[in-house]
Amino acid sequence: MSLLARLTDGVPARSLWGLGLLLVLLLVAPALLGKYGLSVLILVLYFAYVGQAWNIMMGFAGQLSLGHALYAGVGGYIAAGLFFHYGIGPWAGVFVAVLAASVAGSIVGYLGFRFSLAGVYFALLTIAFSEFTRIAFDHWGWVGGSGGLFLKVDATVDIPNLRGGPLLFYYVILALAVGAFVVCRVLLESRLGRYWLAIREDPEAAQAVGVPVLRCKMIAVVISAAMTSLAGVWNAFYYNNLFPETAFAMGRSIEFTLAPIIGGLGTLFGPIVGAVVLTGLGEIFTDLSELFHVSGLKQIFYGLALLVIVMYRPAGVWPWLAERLGFAEKRR
């Protein structure tokens, strides 16, 4: 079967039309939206993309990482550092970034999985690694230490070097988000994907039916870390500045987890729906904050949103929404 046929196998025509329409809308969106609208949509796609990456580990393989900022931070810093010091553009630097994040993911994964740290203990390990990388970067001159790393803001469009305005970054993150969606769908409909689900449900039973548990978990963490590092590279060149304090922040790691949790863990649309809900409402609350001069409304909203979801829709918004819209995707 061709790749396209495999991708669409078993998907109802209605869903395919819906997806196609969504893609067309996203492609022409910049023409329809103003500057502000575009910046919000960029954030939605960013969180959908990293959410998709994080979901591979937690939603598919059942491994809770609360330190994904590590991979985004390492990826972003390396690509930005190479560009800043040697003029090596991100089109090349991205490979180094992905490699470094994959190595970081392998180290965290191996330590955790080889010594059978599960659940909260594994999550603590991921936090620890993210934290001491932050401290190391605080004292590392090459990346500017705690003073930060700044890229020259340059409005001339230079696509391979990721220099340009919001429009360029919009299309790059859109391509990443679409790519991640396709990759996740392919993975989920493969032996590896089914093995992940089995591990998530019961690692001992999975191993008894021949699933090489350690290897599958390692593949999950490496794919997830590599994908997350791409988001880090994109983020570094979009914002043009990097500080260890924010790049490796615990809060950033948590932010990555919100879209899939709210949208629906282990589903393909969960991270996307979650990103729309979170960013959309988050923006409204940011505006309200400014209007009433009360800071932190967005954070309070994030907290409340999580609380409501965990209490009333523990499977997430998407499975509930899908059922109402008549689409079939369940949490697997």
Next chain:
Amino acid sequence: MSGARLELDGIGKSFRGLRAVHNVSFDVPAGAINALIGPNGAGKTTIFNVIAGVYRPDAGSVRLDGRPISGLRPDRVCDAGVGRTFQIVKPFKGLSVLENVTVGALHRRPALADARAYAADILMQLGLHDRRNQAAESLTLPDRKRLEVARALATEPKLLLLDEVMAGLRPTEIDVMVTFLQELNRRTGLTILLIEHVMRAVMALAAHIVVVSYGEKIAEGTPAEIARHQAVLDVYLGEPEPA
């Protein structure tokens, strides 16, 4: 699919100094159905876990068709041809019944569509096909036991280890399971070793019985011999009612 010969040779396993299994040896010939019985805490499940690779034995060796498998990881033991069920059932709860068995079938059939078709076939044989789209967590205990067997069979084992799959089943359901296992064994020559407390099933199925107590083998023989064996009567079966 055909059966493999299992040989246990002087197996020993202790947990922090507590001796769970000591110097247990027995064989299961290729294509046989044998039973492992004994009182609770005798070490039956520990023996299973040693065979299945969950525990590495402190002493002795396990061989499948003459090939040593002790010390291999559970997934490698599965590769070698051992399928097992869990006494406390371990379904993949959030997955459908069909997907549960598909995971097992993927072991030897890497293509998802193939694995799914094979899994559906096994569900048909075990009478679970009507429930294939239900989530495994919604099954009743007897159905979960059947699901355990289906998932283990999907890996196409040469030796099937069944850990109390009859427990909790009604007598008629026990008979159905017994018939299914006999038929499966006759058709495929699959070797079966079962741990079972339900004597009705043991007596109907097993050609040969191994009895363990306090981690040691105290007897082995045909069902008729075991039913008369004084040591077995003392520690496990109890004296027959006076006539």
